[in-house]
Amino acid sequence: MKFLKPNFLNALDSPTFRKKNSRRVKSHKVKRGNFTLRKSWGSVVRIILVWLVLIMGMVGIGYRLYHLQIVKGQEYFDRAEGQQKTNLRRYIPRRSIIDSDGRVIASDQLVYDVYAHRLLLEKDINSVARDLAQIIPELDVNGLVQRINAQETGVIVARNLTENQADRVRGLGIIGVDLDQRYSRFYPQDDLWADVVGYVDMDHNGQAGIEHSQGDLLQRDLSSPEVRGMLQVRRNALGSIIPASLPDKATELDDLSVKLTVDSRLQRAVRDRLRVQMDQFKAKKGAVIVLDAQTGGILALACEPTYNPNNYSAYDFALFKNWSVTDTYEPGSTFKPINVAIALDEEVINPDSYVSDPAQVMVDGWPIANASRTGLGRVTITKALDVSSNTAMIDIMRRIPRSRYFERLEELGINERMGLDLPFEGVGFLKSEEVFTARDIEMAVSSFGQGLSLTPMKLVQIQGAIANGGKLITPHVVEGLVDSNGQIQVYPDIEETQVFKESSADAVVKMMESVVKNGTGAAAQIEGYNIGGKTGTAQKHDGRGRYSTTARITSFVSILPTDNPRYVVLAVIDEPQGDSLFGSTVAAPIVKDVMKSLIRIKGIPPSN
Known part of the structure; x- marks a missing residue:
């Protein structure tokens, strides 16, 4: 049988190939059948080198496998297991919030x-x-x-x-x-408590009110801290969760609720009355605060306009802040009783003193007049408050050295945070000591509540100090954590500072009683009850160094009852529209109706 040589063998065996390579390559012949295959020593070397590379690679891979599986095996095993396993915290309900009578909020x-x-x-x-x-x-x-x-x-x-x-x-x-x-x-009562409670978002994170500021208090504690309700799970290659193990210990939840100082019945009365007045005067915004001056507890707090926390996404984000806590304003004449208390403390006047009440005075070249454009001449301190005289207040406060007056304002904490348990607390404005003491005009405008600013809540706090004998108590809405039996287990820390002499505070309360009986606060009278009060009508500052001739903030603050001072009620209405826009006509009627509800709910007996 005749075998045919493959083409490449024919080429190697050709005379031309042998002649060209005979001088350069030494070869030997291998007989296979009827043809001879020549292998070059160069090819042999290349084959050996390839085998050496392969062997070295295998050795390297073997060493690497040894290093990964033996030397570092446990470390990588633990790391891989950690990546596959994860701890998922089970859903833990937030604590419920209840009002002062145990109603769920x-x-x-x-x-x-x-x-x-x-x-x-x-x-x-x-x-x-x-x-x-x-x-x-x-x-x-x-x-x-x-x-x-x-x-x-x-x-x-x-x-x-x-x-x-x-x-x-x-x-x-x-x-x-x-x-x-x-x-x-x-929130079962919809928008009733939105300004206090706030809301939580889709991820159950508090975004406003005490839902935001008291998140730690609202988060329940577990009976097993080391477990914290964790469930260990394993993920497969696709990321799906495979249950791995359950906690070994029980994770029972506590039965505590967050109890507030607020009263839902009073809050409803406050909210409804505020809305009526807002609609009547087409006001920009309004707020009402009811404070227990003896404890600092807030019994009611409503702002308008407001929102429904059950459907918060349907409302403007601006409504989520409680402006009575966040926004500052110039309090106007509602600040006059505070200045009288300072003057009594400094002994530059006494309750029976007389002061000058001209229709107008010049201060550093600026004419300052009474709202009535008239003056009564020489009047008592009580009468000066009755008619809300600006010029009489200037006469009183001029008797105190400017630097000392500035110190007393600072002691009240006007430009400091109170430490409320409500979020986003605003800070009042008080000019620097250098500016305040440089000229009489700063003292003059501050004497009737302009040239400085504070939040409505701050004003309530200071008026509360007048009502309770001179103690500045931090206002608060959280009473504490209560168990299922209604027993308080955890109390908040409430700060208290004496800022007025008790005699000075008591004297001012009696003067404010005269304002309601004989002065601008007559609209707040309630038959059978001695009530103190003070009106406020302040021009709004335009932010450019001028006061608006049309935009006003009207307010009224009351103390009830004056024979045993306990409660402070403040109503503030921003930019009411229409005629006769004063604290006595816009804000005082709100306070009167709120006080009537307060008397009924708290069972306050008539005055002797």
């Missing part, structure tokens, strides 16, 4: 979100929408049909369904309609 509840998936629906879309609308009255049938048709899957139908509504949806048995269960913060 905020709590966590189980709610459901409803979704529709068009590709999975076996029923007609219009029929599905009509069926769901029977359970969810606020549902827009036509709008839902359009949304389902526009998207194949995952269309949100409604959020925050109750357990009863969810059961009814399940009862429909509609394939393609799903329920997603979750926990939601619920």
Whole structure:
């Protein structure tokens, strides 16, 4: 049999190839059948080198495997296990918030979100929408049909369904309609307590009110701190969670609730009355605060306009702040009793002193007049407050050295935070000592409550010091943590500082009583009760060194009852519209009605 040589062997065996390479390459012949294959020593060397590289690579890989699996094996095993395992904290409900009588203001509840998936629906879309609308009255049938048709899957139908509504949806048995269960913060009284309580977002994080500022207090403690309700899980290669182990110890929740000083009945009366007056005068905004001056507890606090925390996303973000705590304003004549208390403390006057009340005075070249444009000549301190005389207040405060007057204002903490348990507290404005003491004009305008600013809450705090015998107490809404039996287990720390002499504070209360009986506060009179009060009508500063001729802030502050001072009520109305816009006509009627509710709810007996 004759064998045919492959082409490449024919080429190697050709005379031309042998002739060209005979001088350069030494070769030997290997016989295979009827042809001879020549191997060059260069090829042999190359083969050996390739084998050496392969062997070295195998040795290197072997060493690396030894290093990874033996030397570093445990370290990498622990690291891999740590990446696969994770701790998920189970949902822990926030503590409930209750009012002073134990009524629930905020709590966590189980709610459901409803979704529709068009590709999975076996029923007609219009029929599905009509069926769901029977359970969810606020549902827009036509709008839902359009949304389902526009998207194949995952269309949100409604959020925050109750357990009863969810059961009814399940009862429909509609394939393609799903329920997603979750926990939601619920505020059963809607917008009543929005300014105090605030709200939590979709992630259950507090964003306003005490939901924000008291987050640590609202977070429950677990009975096993080292466990903290953690569930250890393992993730597979796709990231899916596989249960690995359950906690070994119980994670029982405490039964404590956050109790507030507020009263829902009084708050309702305050909110309703404020809204009526806001609508009547078409005001920009308004606020009412009721304070227990003996304890510093806030019994009611309402701002308008406000929002519903159950549906916070539908409102302007600006409404989420409590402006009675965050915003400052010039208090006007409601600050005059505070200045009288300072003057009594400094002994430049006494309760029976007489002061000058001209229609107008010149201070550093500036004419300052009474609101009435008239003067009574020589009057008592009480009469000066009755008629709310600016010029008489200037005469009083001129008797105190400027530097000492500035010190007394600083002692009241006008330009400092009070340390409230409500968030985003604003800081009042008091000019520097250098500026304040340089000229008489600064002292003069401060004597009737302009040229300085503070928050409504700060004014209530200082008026509370006049009511309680001179003690500056930090206002607060949190009374403490209470158990299921209503016993307080944790009390907040409340600061208290003596800022007025008791005799001075008592004398000012009697003067404020005369303001209601005989002066500008007559609109706040309640038959059978001795009430102290002071009106305030301040021009608004435009921020450019001038005061507006039209924009005003009207206010009224009262102390009830004067024979046993306990409660302070403040109403502030910003930029009311219309005629006769004064503290006596706009704010005082609100305070009167609030005091009537306070008398009824607290059972305050008539004055002797």
